[in-house]
């Protein structure tokens with residue numbers, strides 16, 4: 109199996125394009141199930157998760173064509189309402205076909221989902237919200253069996269805590285429910301706004317996305333059209349942290365600072381310079397990172413859990429001690445032992461990690477445990493002395509488009525190599 113060989117210590121200079129956001133692209137692809145017309149999506153990243161979702165949509169009857177970063181998806185008639193375990197187990201976002209299938213066909217059978225193993229990740233809030241919209245739900249042998257023979261109807265739903273997936277799923281499903289749906293304590297992530305923009309372009313009536321109250325007024329049908337996927341804020345933040353760790357200056361082409369939320373202030377505190385210009389976001393850093401604010405991960409606009417591992421790598425090199433608290437997922441510190449293999453000084457106590465920065469890390473063989481953990485090890489490896497050899501690249505390939513190519517183009521010594529395990 110391929111591994112990623114990184115020779116650390118090379119500063120990064122040049123232009124690095126930011127791809128479309130995985131976590132938005134996957135959900136807007138699912139929106140194609142809501143209409144018989146063609147939905148064209150631009151700026152879709154070429155990722156394993158996108159290809160996997162294409163397999164599922166194709167199985168359901170969606171005709172898919174296109175090339176490069178453009179996809180045309182047409183669900184003229186659906187062939188199946190079954191989303192099988194073998195496909196859904198590989199990725200979280202695929203579970204969100206449940207509501208659209210229900211809205212369109214009145215029934216669905218969808219496997220309970222997989223995704224990064226960073227916590228228990230139940231789907232109870234998705235199911236409660238769909239029930240509130242009038243669905244009947246049963247669980248059988250790892251599958252959710254849902255039906256809505258008399259159609260879906262709007263409802264007032266207050267989420268007990270913020271869930272990105274449940275907000276997106278319910279918002280999308282409610283576009284075709286009868287009457288008005290109000291979502292309280294909704295997630296406010298940029299991807300929610302992007303999905304709402306796509307749905308509005310298709311004829312949906314949605315207000316309040318980007319705030320914690322979203323109002324959806326159901327319509328009889330949605331149409332096709334063209335939507336451009338928002339830039340990937342996790343990718344942008346990750347490469348900014350790589351600059352923070354190893355030094356240099358990058359133009360993160362197509363990036364937008366407003367997408368970073370609280371991560372922007374945290375990066376500035378770590379001594380990075382960030383500015384927005386016509387082509388994207390310019391990030392610069394020379395010298396050792398300074399200790400930033402102690403962080404706790406939170407829903408947007410708080411510091412994103414999807415950047416926690418990468419920030420830990422940056423702080424492992426900082427001048428001082430920082431405290432990182434993970435509040436979104438209960439098991440998202442699996443990168444810690446791997447960062448320690450590179451020499452990082454990290455102590456974990458429950459959901460809190462204390463990182464004592466060191467002037468140098470040293471390259472070592474390390475193993476990726478999940479998607480963002482992979483990137484954290486790359487951030488550390490780019491700065492470490494000598495060679496870091498990262499294995500289990502299938503995690504990375506789920507979510508970072510052309511990573512080795514992009515990094516090589518800005519001066520990093522990074523190569524995929526075939527090394528036996």
Ligand SMILES: CC(=O)N[C@H]1[C@@H](OP(=O)(O)OP(=O)(O)OC[C@H]2O[C@@H](n3ccc(=O)[nH]c3=O)[C@H](O)[C@@H]2O)O[C@H](CO)[C@@H](O)[C@@H]1O
Nearest residue numbers: 131200201229230231232233234270271272273274436437
């Ligand atoms: C494909 C995708 O977009 N994935 C993102 C999405 O995941 P995802 O949509 O799974 O994350 P959620 O916001 O739903 O999860 C937040 C917390 O709520 C819990 N929960 C969630 C739903 C539910 O029904 N019951 C429940 O208990 C989860 O276990 C977790 O502890 O948002 C996360 C939080 O920003 C990101 O880290 C993921 O990258």
Ligand SMILES: C=C(OP(=O)(O)O)C(=O)O
Nearest residue numbers: 199200201223224414479
């Ligand atoms: C956790 C992630 O993905 P998923 O929700 O698909 O596991 C992620 O994108 O960091």
